[in-house]
Every structure is written in structure tokens, then in C-alpha cells.
Amino acid sequence: MDRSERRVVITGIGVLSPIGRSPQEIWEAVVARRSGLARPTCLPRDVIPLRAAGEVREFTGNIKDFGEMDKEAQKNLRKALKVMCRECQMGVAAGQLALNDAGIRIGTFEPERIGTSFGSDYMVSEPQEFLEGIKACLDGDGVFHFERWAGEGMPRLFPLWLLKYLPNMPASHLAIYNDLRGPSNSLTLREASPGVCLADGLNAIRAGRADCMVVGVTGTRLSLMKALHTVQQEEVALGDEEPTTACRPFDRVRPGMVPGEGAAAVILEDSRSAVGRGVKIYGEVLAAASAAVAGRHCVADRKAALILVLRAVLKQAGMRPSDIGFVMAHGLGTQSCDREEAEALAEVFGPRGVPVIAAKSYFGNLGAGAGLVELALGVLALNHKQLFATLNCDDPDPACPVDVVREPREVARPVFVNVNVTPQGQASAAIVAAWNE
Incomplete structure (x- = not known):
């Protein structure tokens, strides 16, 4: 469907990040150059040698963290918290905060006209889930006997433990407690999830299958098993440097990725609906696309994937590279x-052809959650007409031929592209512009 027939805008933002839990808080943090990285408190330092992490320390999983809700929905959600891991709780909270920001309550839309598309990383059970069952299968010498597991070990598990770690549960909980009966989808594409979920929501509205979509992502690299995987498999900053300077995107001496956790959600809405409701419009989503490239031996080609997805999203938006005002980069470090x-x-844009911001310098890699926090910051930059500075790029790497925004600037053109990529060569991108009726 032609974009001019059904324009899709952002009317709500919900965010849980190491630099804040609201659009106002995260914007104030980047304007003040305030990092959210610190020494990790959620992991055993004698087991996992991380010295810097981006934790959402103010999120406790208390029902108050989910914002204002209908009393009945709040009552039901409180009961369900025990079947949500932290990752899932953050995702649901971000979705609820976005709904509140957009002024959406049950009854605002016909239930069949509002849906959700939610992304995540793979979710991994915590070892503690199995601890009592394992103890029941130990003999006097502490030797585990597998043959006893079915009869003596499994009965000790929390009966609904698996529900805590299913990646489709954030979308499920949001749909159940907000009566969202429209299109529903759950995607697990790691850091590429945000752009793919945005494309899903965008297409649902443009195709007329919905008038409003809750699009969100949640992720972590800081649960115990995820942190072990991350340290073993990826380029991680493990030095003893000051945590606030550990994430150094595009800097010559960047030491590696800094793991974090977080979630974000945006409300996509048909522009006619948003204008009719008289709500704040943050920006317009023009396009979203994805691509994946790997060689014959399954080795990822991230550069090729990024080139493909950037060209695809520009073509979809009917734009030239020179039309883009700035890039919210993956900037992993x-x-x-x-x-x-x-x-x-x-x-795609030419050497140093477009200003580039790397927001992970403030909070690290939040897994699937990072890209949508970055998109939210890009939208806020459009609203404030100001580009914020990337932290810690003190000595730009000549091997990285991009124009990193190191000091605040005015927004030259009110449109940006947000891009993310996974170690497996999956990439996604979205183009957002300032709202102009």
C-alpha cells in the first residue's frame, strides 16, 4: 500500500534502560553526557570477570514499575509476575509505559484493531530453577543420579517454570492484560529484532489489519547463563578501566562490547487515528527492513548485510542517502x-557523509533491547532538534570512516535511520522522520 494512503506515526514511548525509565530521563542523561555504565552488581565477580555493565538498577519487578493500569488488569498482572523472568517483566513494563504515554486504555480502540509485535533475545533458564530438583537426586557422597530425576527431581521444579522463559510471553501478557486482539507476533532475532518488529507493525497498519500496534523489544546480556555465553563467544571489554569509559564505539582503542539489559516499546498508530485522538505525535515511521548475509560455511558477513538493509530501507522510503540527517548506529564498541x-x-552514504551517533556508549549492549532504546533517542533528537554526543570516542579510528558526533549539533535534516546487526549477520533498519502534516 502506498505510504501516502496510510501514514504510520509514533504516539507513545516506553523505556527501561541503564540511563533512565522514561523518555525525559533518557534524554536528560544524553544531554548531560551521563553514562549508565558501572560495576556489575547482579553477577558473581569471581566467576564472570566483567568490570563494566549497563544494569537497570531501579527496576525491581514491583507492580509500581509497570505504570498506571486499570485496577483489574493490575491485579491480574501482579499475580502473573511469578511466571515472568526479569527479561519478560521489563518487556511487559516497557509496553505498559508506552501504552500510558500514548493515552491508550482498554476501550480506546476496538480490541481487534490493536495488536502487538514483540522481539527478544533467546531466553535462558536460571540455574536456580533446577537446584532443588538436583539436590533431590544426590546421594550421600554428592553424586548426581540421573535415573532419579523423573521421579524425585522433576517434582521439585516450579510447575510453570518454562513459562518464565518463553520469548513469546511479553506479547502474550501485553495482549491478555490490555485486551489486544489484533495481529500478534513474537520474534527472536537478537539485536536485529527492533527493526523487524517495526516492519511487522508498520505493515500491519499499512495493510489495514490494525489501526495501532504495540511494538517492543526486551533483552539482556546480564543473566548468569547469558553472561557466560557472552564472555565465551563475543568480544567483551574485560579490562579494569573506569566503567563509564569502557564502551568506546569507533575509537581507536575500543576494548570490546559492554553487556547490559533493557527494554523499550513504541506505539505505532495510523496518523488519522492519532490526529483524531489529539495525542502527541513523536514522529513518522517511513520504512523498516531486514537482511541477512552469511557465507557458504555459515560465517556472517555483517558489512554486506548492513549495506543490503540500508539500501533496502532507503528504497522503501523513496529516499536518497543525502536525504538522511543522521544515523543512530549499532556502534557496538x-x-x-x-x-x-x-x-x-x-x-552507502559516502566517507563521513552523514553524522553518526553511537548511543551504546551510554549504556552498552542491551541485546534485543538496545536498538529500540536507540530509536527512541533518535526520535527525541528530532523533537529537540539536537544531536547528542557519542561518549568516549576520544581518538577516532582511521579504519572507521564515519563522522561520529562527538559534540552536540543541530539536526540538519529531520529524518534518521536506525540500524542494528547481530554476530550471525542479521541486520535491520528503520527510517523515522519528524511529523509533518
Whole structure:
């Protein structure tokens, strides 16, 4: 469907991040250059040698963290918290906060006309879930006997433990407690999830299958098992440097990725509906796309994936590279990924052809959650007509031919592209513009 027939706008933002739990808080943090990175408190330091992490320390999982809700919905949600892992709780909370920000309550829309598309990382059970069952299968010498597991171990597990770690549960909980009966989807594409979920929501509205979509993501690299996987498999900053300077996207001496946790959600809405409701419009989503590239031996080609997705999203929006005002980059802070991303951006936009912001310098890699926090910051930059500075890029790497925003600037053109990529070569991108009736 032609974009002019059904325009899709953002009418709500919900965010849980290491630099704040509201649009106002995260914007104030980046304007003040206030990092959310610190020494991790959620992991055993004698087991996992992380010295910097982006934790959402103010999120406790208390029902108050979910914002204002209908009393009946709040009562039911409070009961359900025991079947949500922290990752899931943050996702549901971000979705609720976005709904509140958009002024959406049960009855605002016909239930069949509002849906959700929610993304996440893979979710991993915590070892504690199995602890009592394992103890029941130990003999006097502490030896585990597997043959006793079915009869003596499994009965000790929390009966609904699996529901806590299913990646479709954030969408399910949001739909149940807010009576969202429209299109519903759950996607697990790691850091590429945000752009894919945005495309899903955008297409649902443009195709006339919905008038409003709750689009969100939640992620973590800080649960115990995820942190172990991250340290073993990825380029991670493990030095003893000051945590606030550990994430150094596009800097010559960048030490690696800084793990974090977080969630975000936006409300996508048909512009006619939003104007009719008289609500604040943050911006207009023009396009969203995804791509994946890997070689014959399944080795990811992130540069090729990024080039493909950037060209695809520009074509979908009917734009030229020169129409883009700035890029909200993936900016992971690793030697390899930053170089490949910078080369891809230079290929599409020309060497230093567009201002680039790397927001992970403030909060690290929140897994699937990072990209939508970055998109929210890009939208806020449009609203404030100001680009905020990337932290810690003190000595830009000549091998990364991009124009990193190191000091605040005015927004030259009110449209930006947000891009993310996974280690497996999956990339996604979205283009958002300032709202103009």
C-alpha cells in the first residue's frame, strides 16, 4: 500500500534502560553526557570477570514499575509476575509505559484493531530453577543420579517454570492484560529484532489489519547463563578501566562490547487515528527492513548485510542517502563490528557523509533491547532538534570512516535511520522522520 494512503506515526514511548525509565530521563542523561555504565552488581565477580555493565538498577519487578493500569488488569498482572523472568517483566513494563504515554486504555480502540509485535533475545533458564530438583537426586557422597530425576527431581521444579522463559510471553501478557486482539507476533532475532518488529507493525497498519500496534523489544546480556555465553563467544571489554569509559564505539582503542539489559516499546498508530485522538505525535515511521548475509560455511558477513538493509530501507522510503540527517548506529564498541559497520555506512552514504551517533556508549549492549532504546533517542533528537554526543570516542579510528558526533549539533535534516546487526549477520533498519502534516 502506498505510504501516502496510510501514514504510520509514533504516539507513545516506553523505556527501561541503564540511563533512565522514561523518555525525559533518557534524554536528560544524553544531554548531560551521563553514562549508565558501572560495576556489575547482579553477577558473581569471581566467576564472570566483567568490570563494566549497563544494569537497570531501579527496576525491581514491583507492580509500581509497570505504570498506571486499570485496577483489574493490575491485579491480574501482579499475580502473573511469578511466571515472568526479569527479561519478560521489563518487556511487559516497557509496553505498559508506552501504552500510558500514548493515552491508550482498554476501550480506546476496538480490541481487534490493536495488536502487538514483540522481539527478544533467546531466553535462558536460571540455574536456580533446577537446584532443588538436583539436590533431590544426590546421594550421600554428592553424586548426581540421573535415573532419579523423573521421579524425585522433576517434582521439585516450579510447575510453570518454562513459562518464565518463553520469548513469546511479553506479547502474550501485553495482549491478555490490555485486551489486544489484533495481529500478534513474537520474534527472536537478537539485536536485529527492533527493526523487524517495526516492519511487522508498520505493515500491519499499512495493510489495514490494525489501526495501532504495540511494538517492543526486551533483552539482556546480564543473566548468569547469558553472561557466560557472552564472555565465551563475543568480544567483551574485560579490562579494569573506569566503567563509564569502557564502551568506546569507533575509537581507536575500543576494548570490546559492554553487556547490559533493557527494554523499550513504541506505539505505532495510523496518523488519522492519532490526529483524531489529539495525542502527541513523536514522529513518522517511513520504512523498516531486514537482511541477512552469511557465507557458504555459515560465517556472517555483517558489512554486506548492513549495506543490503540500508539500501533496502532507503528504497522503501523513496529516499536518497543525502536525504538522511543522521544515523543512530549499532556502534557496538568491538574492533571488528565497528569497522565493518563504518565501512558499510561509508559505502552507502559516502566517507563521513552523514553524522553518526553511537548511543551504546551510554549504556552498552542491551541485546534485543538496545536498538529500540536507540530509536527512541533518535526520535527525541528530532523533537529537540539536537544531536547528542557519542561518549568516549576520544581518538577516532582511521579504519572507521564515519563522522561520529562527538559534540552536540543541530539536526540538519529531520529524518534518521536506525540500524542494528547481530554476530550471525542479521541486520535491520528503520527510517523515522519528524511529523509533518
